[in-house]
Amino acid sequence: xxxxxxxxxxxxxxxxxxxxxxxxxxxxxxxxxxxxxxxxxxxxxxxxxxxxxxxxxxxxxxxxxxxxxxxxxxxxxxxxxxxxxxxxxxxxxxxxxxxxxxxxxxxxxxxxxxxxxxxxxxxxxxxxxxxxxxxxxxxxxxxxxxxxxxxxxxxxxxxxxxxxxxxxxxxxxxxxxxxxxxxxxxxxxxxxxxxxxxxxxxxxxxxxxxxxxxxxxxxxxxxxxxxxxxxxxxxxxxxxxxxxxxxxxxxxxxxxxxxxxxxxxxxxxxxxxxxxxxxxxxxxxxxxxxxxxxxxxxxxxxxxxxxxxxxxxxxxxxxxxxxxxxxxxxxxxxxxxxxxxxxxxxxxxxxxxxxxxxxxxxxxxxxxxxxxxxxxxxxxxxxxxxxxxxxxxxxxxxxxxxxxxxxxxxxxxxxxxxxxxxxxxxxx
Numbered sequence: 001x002x003x004x005x006x007x008x009x010x011x012x013x014x015x016x017x018x019x020x021x022x023x024x025x026x027x028x029x030x031x032x033x034x035x036x037x038x039x040x041x042x043x044x045x046x047x048x049x050x051x052x053x054x055x056x057x058x059x060x061x062x063x064x065x066x067x068x069x070x071x072x073x074x075x076x077x078x079x080x081x082x083x084x085x086x087x088x089x090x091x092x093x094x095x096x097x098x099x100x101x102x103x104x105x106x107x108x109x110x111x112x113x114x115x116x117x118x119x120x121x122x123x124x125x126x127x128x129x130x131x132x133x134x135x136x137x138x139x140x141x142x143x144x145x146x147x148x149x150x151x152x153x154x155x156x157x158x159x160x161x162x163x164x165x166x167x168x169x170x171x172x173x174x175x176x177x178x179x180x181x182x183x184x185x186x187x188x189x190x191x192x193x194x195x196x197x198x199x200x201x202x203x204x205x206x207x208x209x210x211x212x213x214x215x216x217x218x219x220x221x222x223x224x225x226x227x228x229x230x231x232x233x234x235x236x237x238x239x240x241x242x243x244x245x246x247x248x249x250x251x252x253x254x255x256x257x258x259x260x261x262x263x264x265x266x267x268x269x270x271x272x273x274x275x276x277x278x279x280x281x282x283x284x285x286x287x288x289x290x291x292x293x294x295x296x297x298x299x300x301x302x303x304x305x306x307x308x309x310x311x312x313x314x315x316x317x318x319x320x321x322x323x324x325x326x327x328x329x330x331x332x333x334x335x336x337x338x339x340x341x342x343x344x345x346x347x348x349x350x351x352x353x354x355x356x357x358x359x360x361x362x363x364x365x366x367x368x369x370x371x372x373x374x375x376x377x378x379x380x381x382x383x384x385x386x387x388x389x390x391x392x393x394x395x396x397x398x399x400x401x402x403x404x405x406x407x408x409x410x411x412x413x414x415x416x417x418x419x420x421x422x423x424x425x426x427x428x
Contacts, residue, residue: 112228280416290317
């Protein structure tokens with residue numbers, strides 16, 4: 001039987017065209033999706049494979065940087081630099097399991113940052129958020145320090161490099177970070193490579209003696225956005241997914257009665273321990289001074305006892321951070337002489353008084369004797385009590401968006417001395 005080659009060739013052409021359409025979708029199958037089990041376990045996708053919805057510029061409201069979606073992956077086109085080219089998630093995450101696929105160009109440099117804080121005072125994300133380094137070690141032309149290599153917790157913790165099995169530039173790798181209430185684990189292509197605990201003495205020693213010595217807020221945030229880095233080289237990301245983990249509460253004595261362990265001093269005023277008491281006093285410069293917890297505390301219930309000697313103008317900052325010029329920026333629960341709103345809330349470097357106490361409550365303060373202040377901060381709500389009496393109860397959107405340290409203040413002007421004891425905190 002004679003074969004109609006015209007019909008046959010036409011059929012083959014149609015099949016070939018159809019296959020051409022089908023192959024990409026077959027090749028993309030399984031990318032940027034969640035299984036039913038993953039959905040049931042609480043995973044969510046941070047990239048849908050088609051758009052950059054849910055991502056924007058660092059410290060911005062829209063996406064204007066060098067990023068696009070190409071073949072089901074987020075692509076950094078390599079126009080970024082140390083100062084620019086960062087994109088972040090809209091949503092913040094606290095405790096999580098984060099997994100993603102990535103590949104990088106020859107000699108390329110990129111990274112995944114987490115717990116990144118966005119404020120105008122922070123021009124770049126890496127001064128706040130830790131970074132899982134992504135690098136093509138094999139083709140980097142300049143010399144590398146060990147703490148710069150692929151898979152490190154950048155400038156902090158090194159992996160077991162014998163377990164780092166990175167595929168060549170242009171091929172896909174899979175990485176994972178688990179951050180569980182300060183316990184941190186990194187994985188590379190299914191192998192656990194780093195494990196450490198944040199905010200321990202060892203962690204602070206590394207932070208304060210290395211690259212981050214002059215970045216006072218580095219790594220302190222307990223929640224923040226995820227950030228992808230375009231560091232001047234093309235890089236690709238896909239299958240970015242996260243599962244949130246629950247927060248665990250704890251109780252903390254902020255002052256040990258012996259020394260200032262766990263605190264950082266800012267300014268030239270005097271902070272010292274005597275007879276089991278924490279004492280702040282004006283120094284010769286008669287300027288503002290601060291003693292801040294080295295850790296962040298966001299939602300908490302704090303009780304503290306204080307006694308004012310001489311002028312008692314002081315305060316307790318909540319969700320505060322330290323600016324480069326050694327200003328503490330945040331919200332202050334006032335501690336001051338009678339008639340000056342002890343227990344009220346003042347916003348530094350911003351709106352000023354948010355709420356003052358009623359005049360009839362001024363007599364609750366015991367002059368020259370021990371007082372007990374209680375401060376409860378949860379979400380956008382702040383409540384204060386003095387000697388068992390409620391002083392203020394306020395909700396504020398800006399406070400709700402804040403996070404940071406607890407800090408004791410000494411006012412400028414000189415002649416001030418305040419004694420503190422029994423600083424006990426429970427996280428919420």
